[in-house]
Amino acid sequence: SQQGEEDPQALSIQEGENATMNCSYKTSINNLQWYRQNSGRGLVHLILIRSNEREKHSGRLRVTLDTSKKSSSLLITASRAADTASYFCATAPTGGGNKLTFGTGTQLKVEL
Amino acid sequence: EAQVTQNPRYLITVTGKKLTVTCSQNMNHEYMSWYRQDPGLGLRQIYYSMNVEVTDKGDVPEGYKVSRKEKRNFPLILESPSPNQTSLYFCASSLVSGGDLGGYTFGSGTRLTVV
Numbered sequence: 745s746q747q748g749e750e751d752p753q754a755l756s757i758q759e760g761e762n763a764t765m766n767c768s769y770k771t772s773i774n775n776l777q778w779y780r781q782n783s784g785r786g787l788v789h790l791i792l793i794r795s796n797e798r799e800k801h802s803g804r805l806r807v808t809l810d811t812s813k814k815s816s817s818l819l820i821t822a823s824r825a826a827d828t829a830s831y832f833c834a835t836a837p838t839g840g841g842n843k844l845t846f847g848t849g850t851q852l853k854v855e856l
Numbered sequence: 857e858a859q860v861t862q863n864p865r866y867l868i869t870v871t872g873k874k875l876t877v878t879c880s881q882n883m884n885h886e887y888m889s890w891y892r893q894d895p896g897l898g899l900r901q902i903y904y905s906m907n908v909e910v911t912d913k914g915d916v917p918e919g920y921k922v923s924r925k926e927k928r929n930f931p932l933i934l935e936s937p938s939p940n941q942t943s944l945y946f947c948a949s950s951l952v953s954g955g956d957l958g959g960y961t962f963g964s965g966t967r968l969t970v971v
Contacts, residue, residue: 777959784967786946788862832898832906836954842887843907843914844948844955848898856966 750833750850758855763820767833768813774836776809778818781830781849790831791818795838800811835840858883862947869937869970877932877966879947887950888930888962889914890922892943899946905930906953908947937970944968 751766765777775794779787793800793816794810800807806819820827830849837843860881869875876938881888891914901914905924919941921933930949934941944967948960 765942774954775956777896777955779959779962784944784965786962786964787875787948787960789955789961792955792959794956795914834899836956842889842904842912842950842953845901846891846899846962848896 750831750847752850753848754851754853755825756853759823761823761854762852763823763827763830763852765818765833765852767816767818767847769816769833769847770834771772771813772837772838773811774838776807776816777834777836777844778805778807778816779832779834779846781832783829787832816840820852823852825854825856828852828854858961859914860961860963862945862966865964865966867966867968869968871970872936872957873940875878875934875937875968877934877945877947877968880928881930881947881949881961881969882928883949883951884927884960885949885951885961887926887953888924889899889948890920890930891946891948891950892916892941893944893946895963899958902945917937924932934968937968942970958966 778790832849834846890902891899903922905911947963
């Protein structure tokens, strides 16, 4: 089952603009993670936010988590062409052992 | 370099011919998983392992087997591959449950085509 659903499915912006992606999930979680995937390659972990955190920053990335709405957002500020990739949220459910459930992803294209 | 290594990167096989995709990690991680990625469906977990000799089914385990005889290796076995198993496969590992310390490290993927 797909725990996370990203929105939008695709996003096209100009270099220098900010990109915001949203993720909704269905069950109680321990943490929520965001990953980046360049075309057909392995996923790279970007940032993790725990269920008791509301906001987290890492470089140009800002993640928020609203457990009452079961949603998260990823903001990439001052985007670059190199940020062009697919972005996935993944949730680790409460008591879920090693289960990590991914959404279907947002395809981001940053144009020069 | 800390990494997850999958082999092969590309594989074309015929229906019914048993195959194994290998996965090895050099980070002494306890937790390992296999995922398949299909267009429009995202990544779906096939099997996962929480330690040597401890494995469990993910969301789409049918048609797959795994084993965890050593901590570093977690091979994915397709006993009788079928065309609906054509997909991009990823192995991933983590130090702790749910990737709670720094997430999961993914391999580069294995693109499998079953004809």
